[in-house]
Amino acid sequence: xxxxxxxxxxxxxxxxxxxxxxxxxxxxxxxxxxxxxxxxxxxxxxxxxxxxxxxxxxxxxxxxxxxxxxxxxxxxxxxxxxxxxxxxxxxxxxxxxxxxxxxxxxxxxxxxxxxxxxxxxxxxxxxxxxxxxxxxxxxxxxxxxxxxxxxxxxxxxxxxxxxxxxxxxxxxxxxxxxxxxxxxxxxxxxxxxxxxxxxxxxxxxxxxxxxxxxxxxxxxxxxxxxxxxxxxxxxxxxxxxxxxxxxxxxxxxxxxxxxxxxxxxxxxxxxxxxxxxxxxxxxxxxxxxxxxxx
Amino acid sequence: xxxxxxxxxxxxxxxxxxxxxxxxxxxxxxxxxxxxxxxxxxxxxxxxxxxxxxxxxxxxxxxxxxxxxxxxxxxxxxxxxxxxxxxxxxxxxxxxxxxxxxxxxxxxxxxxxxxxxxxxxxxxxxxxxxxxx
Numbered sequence: 001x002x003x004x005x006x007x008x009x010x011x012x013x014x015x016x017x018x019x020x021x022x023x024x025x026x027x028x029x030x031x032x033x034x035x036x037x038x039x040x041x042x043x044x045x046x047x048x049x050x051x052x053x054x055x056x057x058x059x060x061x062x063x064x065x066x067x068x069x070x071x072x073x074x075x076x077x078x079x080x081x082x083x084x085x086x087x088x089x090x091x092x093x094x095x096x097x098x099x100x101x102x103x104x105x106x107x108x109x110x111x112x113x114x115x116x117x118x119x120x121x122x123x124x125x126x127x128x129x130x131x132x133x134x135x136x137x138x139x140x141x142x143x144x145x146x147x148x149x150x151x152x153x154x155x156x157x158x159x160x161x162x163x164x165x166x167x168x169x170x171x172x173x174x175x176x177x178x179x180x181x182x183x184x185x186x187x188x189x190x191x192x193x194x195x196x197x198x199x200x201x202x203x204x205x206x207x208x209x210x211x212x213x214x215x216x217x218x219x220x221x222x223x224x225x226x227x228x229x230x231x232x233x234x235x236x237x238x239x240x241x242x243x244x245x246x247x248x249x250x251x252x253x254x255x256x257x258x259x260x261x262x263x264x265x266x267x268x269x270x271x272x273x274x275x276x277x278x279x280x281x282x283x284x285x286x287x288x289x290x291x292x293x294x
Numbered sequence: 295x296x297x298x299x300x301x302x303x304x305x306x307x308x309x310x311x312x313x314x315x316x317x318x319x320x321x322x323x324x325x326x327x328x329x330x331x332x333x334x335x336x337x338x339x340x341x342x343x344x345x346x347x348x349x350x351x352x353x354x355x356x357x358x359x360x361x362x363x364x365x366x367x368x369x370x371x372x373x374x375x376x377x378x379x380x381x382x383x384x385x386x387x388x389x390x391x392x393x394x395x396x397x398x399x400x401x402x403x404x405x406x407x408x409x410x411x412x413x414x415x416x417x418x419x420x421x422x423x424x425x426x427x
Binding site: 041176179180183184187188200201204205206207208224225228229283284285286287288 | 302304305306307308309310311312337340341343344345346347348349352
């Protein structure tokens, strides 16, 4: 296994990115900063409409922003040279495949663009995932199209892989096959991966890091295990909860609805062994974090 | 000697690397996994469980630090040589305590009487002892 080069130059560097579809409405991305280091596997979490797809498209240079910059491998995303482009793999949310071509024709077409194209991998996955090779892509099921899109994105062994809801139309077996391929042949190569999905159990397995998109920014990015261990939900009389958070220098990640006079805070930091009797302190799961942070 | 296999639960507040560590500690304390027994490589286990390899290597490294696992150059990791047989009854009881503490807290929250909670625990202990969970 290649150890991730966490000290190496970032593969994605986004600074101050602002993007609005409608000039009068609040921007979808609002001064967003985000850095991905080589070998990081990051799960991107956000509610419906939070702008995950917009962010991933802007990251790839497919959308023009009003301001800010996106750099991939140290180059501006909008003007990547061919060799940098060939290092990227992308599985978009909807199928963007040519419906009239067959899988065989499609793969032959893409192969021409990439100096590094792993024919053995393509053949192996086409067989294992049972994709009809000579039927028009438009006639394939949603799951088959999605698997073909994944094969296309993995075929050239990218250094940066962007997955936008890659498993939405796969059944549980298809999802597990895909995750296994991701763990064993993509993550093990040291590939940088960004993965957006609402299936938190999948994310929990493969994403060592999680990033939460809220109000047009990355509100928080952290290794998931540290976040689970350092975060708890505290409920109790408002003054006591606030005092407790101050005393132990706990950061407030979210404030949630509570009864009058009470408060309910999601706090992160180093927790004392002895907790005050008057407060209800609960550990959190990834579902809870999603609720609190998106 | 039982084969070394792990089970993980997603959606838990316990990170996956901790789940792996706890399972290993319990099996070793029970004498079910013993000194010299080989562990799957990080790569094998991450593929089998479909979890990020760093999650596995984190669990292995921390357990190596505790002496529960031993690393051998170029060979699979093994259960540490100090763990030839089951831990003493007292040590094993200590290991069970946090889980029962949680169960006791929950029983109190649910307002279950002590006798009823004990009866349930006894029944669970006696249920189908040989079957894997």
